[in-house]
Amino acid sequence: MLNEQHTLKMNIHFFKYQGAGNDFILIDNRDLSFKDTDNNTVLQLCNRRFGIGGDGLMLLQNHSSYDFEMLYFNADGNLGSMCGNGGRCIVAFAKHLGIIDIETNFLAVDGPHYAKISGKGNEVELQMIDIDTIDRDGDAYVLNTGSPHYVTQTEALNDLDVYQKGKEIRNNETYKAAGINVNFVEDRGDHLFVRTFERGVEDETYACGTGVTAVALSMAKHKQQSGHIQTPVKVLGGNLRITFDYNGEQFTNVFLCGPAEQVFEGDVSI
Template sequence: MLLHFYKYQGTGNDFIMIDDREQTFNASREQVARLCHRRFGIGADGLILLRHEPGYDFRMVYYNADGGEGSMCGNGGRCTVRFANDLGMFTESAHFLAVDGPHRATATPALVSLKMGDVKGVQRHDTHDFMNTGSPHYVTFVDEVDEADVVGNGRAIRYNEEFGPKGGTNVNFVEVLDHNHLKVRTYERGVEDETYSCGTGVTACVLSAHLHHGWEGPVTIETVGGTLQVAFSQSAPDEFCDIYLIGPAVRVFEGTILM
């Protein structure tokens, strides 16, 4: 069968988008992984289905590049909002359902602002912070992030004896550039490589930076693929609410592929 698809990217974090409002997509894990493969398929960090959901504008279903259904993806969420907007499913604001619960978002021609879920129970350690921002994230600060061995060290942490048995974690390496200004590189589980950007990752890095430096949002984050901003409020010593991930989300192309 021929599959019609769209390709979107948010600061270089790229996704295969499928309009599945008729719920005809039933590909296997192996087929999803092949579609996401950068040599034998379309190539992407993940695949996202846009579906109808009663009481919401739409539902987002996200698959990692390895074909497994994933946890929340921030840039993927922003790209899904742009996709739904391009399809005429809403005008300026959307209310949608993802794997971690309801989200609200707004879209302008330049930016998509996505409200993330509240964050509770930040774990602080001497060498790193750990939290769940819709996906689990390990955050460590470094002096020169461009020199970091993101893949080697990230993979080692992702599979170590603490995180490996729990399904692994995403790993973020963070450099402070200036007040309210970070540079971040991320190793993503499910992709099993460094990605150009990670929305839930930069969210975790900003919250960690607030705990370390007392910064108030919005904080600007430089990623390999571009610039994002995160705004937030702190509701308790280790709890955050009103978290917004803000940045561009762009349609790249569309096409068909033989499944």
């Protein structure tokens, strides 16, 4: 009887979304039916060979003061910090569920976020947190846009071994304990080309929302720009856009903009 109880499984309905190639498992958990959030369960679901596959997993839950709450888990199974593309995807998911129309205020781990959906329905503009501190580590910039980021400029980014270089920086003596996301940027004049090694995934991903945001702000500071700034960014998974105001000291009205699309839905036993 004990063995039978241990083999009992629960059926969970899930959705798969992607934003510029950053892909996520999304679960409507307003009824709190998904309780098994231990590392191994999330890790297995995010596994690309033995599970659904994804850069992370998100639960959409009720909140008394907001339209919904976003709970984000990294692909390694650990509860994560803010995920920008995940935030855009969960907004599109909330619209699909009929929770919101074209605007929303929701709660994430780094606080409240406002977002709006364009008329076409798959373009989501997500407001990120204000930033007033950017540190330096040699020639690199270090800042927190909801998640910690390291930003370094490079040339010939197409040919760079992002996995190896990113892994080295993420695991050096300065950052190994807490971890950091490592962004490599090439300034191509009319846009920035960005590739990112993400902690929690421990690999390069096709896009990182908080990462491209960190890059855009760092490059504005590096170039001593000010005013209202729009920065087009190309990533492996497509194109994103960051808009913000910068007065030389603080970044405000920061928005991460780009597509968020449903890929498929299904059921899984856990």
